Amino acid sequence: MDERATGPAGASRDGAPHVVIVGAGYAGFATARRLRAAPARVTLVNPYPYHYFTTLLHEPVARPRQRERIALPLAPYLPPNVRLWLGRAVAIDPRRRAVEVEERATGTRRWLEADRLVVAVGSEPLFFGIAGLEERALTVRDLTSGPLIRSTVEHRLARYAAGAMGAEGRRIVVGGGGYTGVELAAELAEARDDLARATGVAAHAIEIYLVEAAPTLLPGFDPALTRYVTRFLERAGVRVITGTPIAEVTPRHVVLADGRRLEAGTVIWTGGVRAHRLVEQAGFEVDRRGRAWVDGHLQARGFEGVYLAGDAAAFPGDDGRPLPPTAQVALQQGEYLGRALARRLRGLPVEPFRPRVLGTVISLGRRDGVGLLGRGYRVTGRAARVLKSATLWRYLYRIGGARLLMRVLGGAPLQPLPGRPEP
Template structure:
């Protein structure tokens, strides 16, 4: 009944305004990541009231978590209090953990309370994909939140201290599983940070072993082959071992076992090798793909329920080429904006717009100053890529909180 109403309303935009507004009265956004925050800022600018539910009272910059994990800046540099951005009386923030979506009753169930919705914007992002590798979940760290980034940084530093106590060199071996964007950017941070740690603790740099282990024949599948070679060379020269064609088959406490049975003993094991969508969508009965992403139509509404918009890493959106949109911050940001606009359109009787992804390119940092990637198809490397990556941070902050936030955060991020 409601589905028909919504469809009808979108097609016949001139119908009665009062009824339309009543139908989208209760807007609930779950998840204050890239997609959720962009949708929320659009709604706030359009003077639409909503409730945002998120695990923390701050929004963190997931694409910079490797910097926080690699000791570059204080955790506060990578987060923004949500209330600084969503500061209108009608923009309500609930800090809670979402545990279930009841799509029949149209209720978001949290640990502390339940929230009814007319329109739900689902943007709870991703969880790690362990591919069934024995012991991986139990014995590895993951880089998925500000807290986990701080934990990785503290853990590595603690391993350096333990080495001073017992002289066991295994404390100084760091294994990063997965050579996608996250794994490579983390390796890049570590090769720049470890020399500082060695000076601080009086440890010879040659005793520290930083390894990346990847099952595929190549690193960074997102960038062209010649740039992958640049990345390999840059990181190897800075002292990392990049082991491609090497499959992790089992993980035990402080041990990674690879394909041929070799045991790599390491004080730090971080898994970055895969992501899947937040499982709450699949559990609620939405149509999901093998990565748990819920299928959406051209307007980013669930194909199962037009009252539910899904954005970011949780969305299964297929573009004209039939390929699913990749799980990137770039896509999440674009989707969030479109969802915000489409919900505003629904509320005011205008027609919604189909989502048109615009691939701006991919950039991977390789430490504090250099990187590789492409900007709108043009290959970039070295300092130019590093600067282009910095520019994407500023652009995002500007979109999120205007010039005030961009200048405040850029100052923090530059003077770290």
């Protein structure tokens, strides 16, 4: 990676406005790319030199090599006027439009000031104060999550096979039956035979539970498709428990609110997210999940020139409630902000943000899925799974054109990881 892409931004010599974007998820990356022709210098702050696809983080649990195909190096796909500063944001001062960054290479900290500040720091798990959950549960939050879940499950199954663990060693409990929990449970069920071969535990002895506090899986989703998902998981051997929240997690048990105690060696929490704590700590006006309230132009209440997008932003929908923290919302907000900021910097008028709900597609392993598209059109089975893949193909095409798309369709890794050279 060249020095231009990774070095910290210095003082402006040409007087161009400085735009700082914090976070290179769907929203931050899209904002940076849409500022290609803007009369500004742009600094994109991110802890890692890659952008990963949050909606696919569950896949490496069943298919470890997928980890190389769910992340994209940032530098080759950033415009020339965007500099990537590898560092971790540790504080945000919206009054100064500034962010304090701990540099990845040196560990030193520095405040970076901007004329326009875009906060797209993403989310973190929400544990709802459940005793023992944060300390003992695994989560699905970044590129390390899939391999960590897989290795933890294999390790505990192997200990069970060796007699070093009791029944808890062969039981996995996924807490939270929303999109991520459903997709993860399906991946685990699909991986059961591989896990059995790797550890010597009979496949039928590996138990997977999916626990949801609401009366059904996928709360608020289409009822017919929810029934399809529930039947699919049950046929795959997943034990679905609904209408009962988790009350406590101990070293050997998941305790449910109705008093049941499930012996469980591996607990994975997918039951909710909140905005990164930096948002609330910065002093923004936030909702109950720590997201900053923004106006129709995604500008923070009370802070001119400070914008938020993605999981960090509470943008009210038609019903007055914040839009859900989905990838499509984050991507649309990022693209909007990039266009809007470019127009503002030229003194041109800017229309407010108008989200477009394009539908929802949920994968159920490699060969099945469900989707709810525009006008309530439902799709299930292999067609839905192909549609889920097509959303990634379309996204990659928008980033890198036909060359990048052909690369992924050809099976090449997008992001070389330690131990695997660039193809």
